[in-house]
Amino acid sequence: MPLTSHNLAYASLIAKSQMNATIYFRTIREQQRELSKLYDLQFEVTPQLFGKQIIISYVANFLEPTEVLDPEYTYEKIVDILEKLIHCPDVFNSDLLELTKKQLLSDYNELMQQPSNYAIERFFKLWYKHQPDYAENFMGPIEEIKEASIASAQKFVKAMEKMPSSVICIARDSKQMEKLIKDNFKQVGVLEEFMTNDFSIPAEKLDIDQVDNYGNLQAQLMMGYGYREKLDYKKQICGMVLSQYLAGDQSSKLFTKIREELGAAYDVEANNYANNCLFLINAGLDPDQVDEAKAIIKNEVKQVAIGKIDLDLLKKAKKSLLNTQLIGQDQENWQLAQMLRDQLFPDYQDFDREKAIKYVTAKQLEKFAQNLFFNESYVLK
Known part of the structure; x- marks a missing residue:
């Protein structure tokens, strides 16, 4: 999605929220317990900056089903859980929203205590002083995150569903995984063109x-x-x-x-x-x-x-x-x-x-x- 300070703030908020809990797993403990059942499946959501674009990456690292003798641990089970985690953020839970905001504020304060992080943030704010949407280097404006509401989070998630999407995977049984992914990931964005030439931000002469x-x-x-x-x-x-x-x-x-x-x-x-x-x-x-x-x-x-x-x-x-x-x-x-x-x-x-x-x-x-x-x-x- 286009890089704006608003989009980056809300991408950080939704990413952190989904790593905590989702509609199907309403508490942090419940979500962690479900992932631990899948042989400690590692699930991470990270907004990444590519020039003037944001890529929200959902990355799952899991043990291959062929390596364990567990009839209930299958590719179908893994993909089903991931589809629930990715497509069903809990943007109706005010307690979860407030917890996520506090976590991000704590993360931000910890980051800014490091002089090197504070310096890089200041550098980019000066570099993009005439283009403030590109000036954020970590998680977006912390004040906008603090002021986020249930309604604004829901609006952002609705917009996310229409953004171009792509699914990539490395698995031993690639054909089966490809079929499962096509069956489970059918959001509107998958049909959009993911590739783009619109990444570079020209350097403005500043001195x-x-x-x-x-x-x-x-x-x-x-x-x-x-x-x-x-x-x-x-x-x-x-x-x-x-x-x-x-x-x-x-x-x-x-x-x-x-x-x-x-x-x-x-x-x-x-x-x-x-x-x-x-x-x-x-x-x-x-x-x-x-x-x-x-x-x-x-x-x-x-x-x-x-x-x-x-x-x-x-x-x-x-x-x-x-x-x-x-x-x-x-x-x-x-x-x-x-x-x-x-x-x-x-x-x-x-x-x-x-x-x-x-x-x-x-x-x-x-x-x-x-x-x-x-x-x-x-x-x-």
């Missing part, structure tokens, strides 16, 4: 430099670069490689320059948020050395943009990403994530990530860095 001083012992530095143009899949891979090259491990450029040589950083990270047209570098460091660290970051990005690239380090960065890819291929959650992207993005199914990583060149990395423009510096001290 922000802001410092908030709260007397923290460790400063949080956020350096945001925008893209001049939208990236295709290959260029997004270049962004991943640049992230690894700059701050992937102890041999990376920023780790050695800021942490080892300057002695300033406790941690340095770089992330390529392709759908947000954002390349973000962040560090936790000594408050007195923020300006020096900023200068190092700007210089290292500039070095890449003018073609001064450590080829041995580039090779090592690519190898590290390939190893991560290789490990991920054996994990069901990684496989599901790739299947989701196949459903979401045009032509993604035909895209060979491993090949793209292998063939990233220094020249491609240089061109990627040239496409970046420095857009925001936020420091929390």
